[in-house]
Amino acid sequence: MSEAILNIKSLNVRFGGIQAVNDISMEVRKGKIVTLIGANGAGKSTILRSVSGIVKPEHGEILFEGENILGLSPDAIVAKGITLVPEGRRVFPNLTTLENLKMGAYLRKDNDDEELNYVYRLFPRLEERHWQLAGTLSGGEQQMLAVGRALMSRPKLIMMDEPSLGLAPLVVRDIFSIIRTINENGITVLLIEQNANMALKTCDYGYVIETGNIIMQGDGQQLLSDERVKEAYLGKSKAK
């Protein structure tokens, strides 16, 4: 059993009067793929954004490699080796593909050629389009760019918020195979997905979140075969 790289303890986040995340505790073990599934507005994105330092939680603890990172600024958190691929890709449309990748390595003082080659090996399409403004790329290419950009910071933990959103089924398959490749290369993955079926097949461990609470957790296979999960997230009716 590997140790936990990320350990979230009783995390509470409120927006105005709404409790977005309610006393959630979870852990991500080193070298694994962990997924959060749940309906829209369940609080999944808020958890990732709290880890990234974009959202300020009310209380709780977020331990990364044993060190509390809650309250650190987003740039300090990136420097520790955590990166977030935001929902909706959010590439910089006015920058070229190459410049977007360079932004991913913004905090790196050393040479980033090695990472660039690595990203280009994963996504040959990005190399072909390196001169093109990111705003003119297709949706799938933008998603590749968003993932590639995150990898440029040489992260230990990569968090992805709905990487398959709005993509064609074939492209979705590509994205998931890339997620597995990244993970085999030693990067821990924390994944949010609407596509619960693909996510649970890909992950080592999963959490099911509903209105700010964890209602279930377990191995991917175990959750896949769970009747309640099937009914609520996999679109299969309960066996009569």
Add this chain to the structure above:
Amino acid sequence: MNIMSYLIRGLATGGQFALVAIGYTMVYGILKLINFAHGELFMVSGILMIYIVADLPTLPIWLAIALMVVLTVFIGFLIEKFAYSPLRSAPRMSVMISAIGVSYLLQNLVSYVTGGLSKQFPDIPVIGESVRFLGVKDKLTVFLSPVIALVLMVILVLIINHTKFGMSMRAVSKDFETSQLMGIKINRVISITFAIGAFLAATGSILYFAKNTGINHLSGANPGLKAFIAAVVGGIGSVPGAVVGALIIGVVESLAKAFGLADFSDVISFALLIIILVVKPTGIFGEKTTEKV
């Protein structure tokens, strides 16, 4: 006077306005804020120069200029820190009102210090000397202004397009949150943007007041307004646009004087603004949006 002299003086005013206009356009590009205090900062930097030269008479003029530029940049930085930065997540309108507040604050502060009287800008060596060029005799600053504006514009465009800092400026101008996720300290990028704008305004103020030597607390209003129009005409957010817009405004106003329409020069500038906004709402160099949603 022949038409050439009007043309050259127009380009001179245009170049001086351009340096102010770049500050408007850069701040707008990054914060989507029309920094109404920018014209006042231009005036304050002229006033600072007067007081530095008067109070430190032994200081060599070049050091006085350097000190004035440093102080102006510092004031630009302070304005952002205290009047805009606390409103980062407030509606844009609140920040704009804060900008108007800063503008009046600076005006009234200067009015209080000077007693509302017009002060004489000190003689600046070299650029204040009269020269004859292309048959036109005027102060060197007149011939130099458009050249300096263009050179600084080129340097700035190179910085924005070809350096890591420029890249981070462009990123922040599109998306604060994702820029933070890249590890960019957005407040630092914004502060530096204000500092660059203030530096250019200070440079513009030396060139402008070396020719138009009387300054009072209202001296920033007209150049500020014209520079703002120039930035909009050129396409707000675009640095070359601001410079081209300012040169056009400068030349058009000067030619209006040549044809005996001096009283109408403001009218002509505003008419030009309206025409541009009607024909091409994003301005001459305004960017098309090619974002994919």
